[in-house]
Amino acid sequence: MGDSSSFRWSELVVVRDGVRLSCRDWGGSGPDVLLLHGLAGHAGEWDATARALREAGYRVLALDQRGHGNSERRPEDVSRAAYVADAVAVVHELGLQRPVLIGQSLGGHTALLTAAAHPELPSALVLVEAGPGGSNPDVQAGIAEWFAAWPVPFPTREAAVAFLGGGKRPVGEGWASGLEERADGLWPRFDADVMVHSLDDNAARSFWDEWAAITCPTLAVLGQGEQGGIIGDEEYAEMVRLRPGLYGVSVPGTGHDVHLERPEVLHALLTGFLD
Numbered sequence: 001m002g003d004s005s006s007f008r009w010s011e012l013v014v015v016r017d018g019v020r021l022s023c024r025d026w027g028g029s030g031p032d033v034l035l036l037h038g039l040a041g042h043a044g045e046w047d048a049t050a051r052a053l054r055e056a057g058y059r060v061l062a063l064d065q066r067g068h069g070n071s072e073r074r075p076e077d078v079s080r081a082a083y084v085a086d087a088v089a090v091v092h093e094l095g096l097q098r099p100v101l102i103g104q105s106l107g108g109h110t111a112l113l114t115a116a117a118h119p120e121l122p123s124a125l126v127l128v129e130a131g132p133g134g135s136n137p138d139v140q141a142g143i144a145e146w147f148a149a150w151p152v153p154f155p156t157r158e159a160a161v162a163f164l165g166g167g168k169r170p171v172g173e174g175w176a177s178g179l180e181e182r183a184d185g186l187w188p189r190f191d192a193d194v195m196v197h198s199l200d201d202n203a204a205r206s207f208w209d210e211w212a213a214i215t216c217p218t219l220a221v222l223g224q225g226e227q228g229g230i231i232g233d234e235e236y237a238e239m240v241r242l243r244p245g246l247y248g249v250s251v252p253g254t255g256h257d258v259h260l261e262r263p264e265v266l267h268a269l270l271t272g273f274l275d
Helices: 041-055 080-093 108-116 139-148 157-165 171-175 191-196 201-206 208-213 233-242 265-273
Strands: 010-016 019-025 033-038 059-063 100-104 124-128 180-182 185-186 218-222 247-249
Touching: 010 080, 019 041, 019 124, 033 080, 033 108, 033 218, 033 247, 041 171, 041 265, 059 080, 080 108, 100 108, 100 171, 108 124, 108 208, 139 191, 139 201, 157 171, 157 233, 208 233, 218 233, 218 265
Parallel strands: 033 059, 033 100, 100 124, 124 218, 218 247
Antiparallel strands: 010 019, 019 059, 180 185
């Protein structure tokens, strides 16, 4: 096949305990990669990264996590354990062999917990703006307030890009591509209350024991705090203290959505790490 624009994904569906899980399968015959998006995100956020990895010879899948995108919109269970069990089910049902787990934000947290609970499963772990974190009881109120401020329905895609991008067009484009077009405008493909409850476990505790239990090679890709990155110096220092072999890179000029802001830099970091 020629350039990356010729690659097209197809949808694969896995059902676990009655919950529909939709994946974008980019094909490929090389080492397996599973991409996990963040809270209120969607598998399509990874399209640029998926194309590049597919062209580099990997077999790539991107999962719409439960409650998101084309997957089950209102699952009863949105615990961290449920997200992890979904990732494991996708790996087993679709025949992935020791995949590289790559996740951003909440998807990175899912990948982290999956690698901790199932050390035999991943060959490597990549966390984009994600870590074991401290408990933050205020995080859910802040997220709920943010969703309440969304002026939905967005009348046009351009309006959605402008609002959701916060001044960064690639970020706005990534978020807007996850919206659903209806007769009256563009709507989120998730429910805010489901998103808020998906953070119940994160609000209650940190996950340092899980972090310390991970055995596979790990890369942490960080945005910058002043740009909206969420991994502070103290958290990162503790990550390194507990796992001295951690590879860590901060990408200048990026915030929380590194994968949208600088996909070409992320791809270079990924291929350098995986090679």
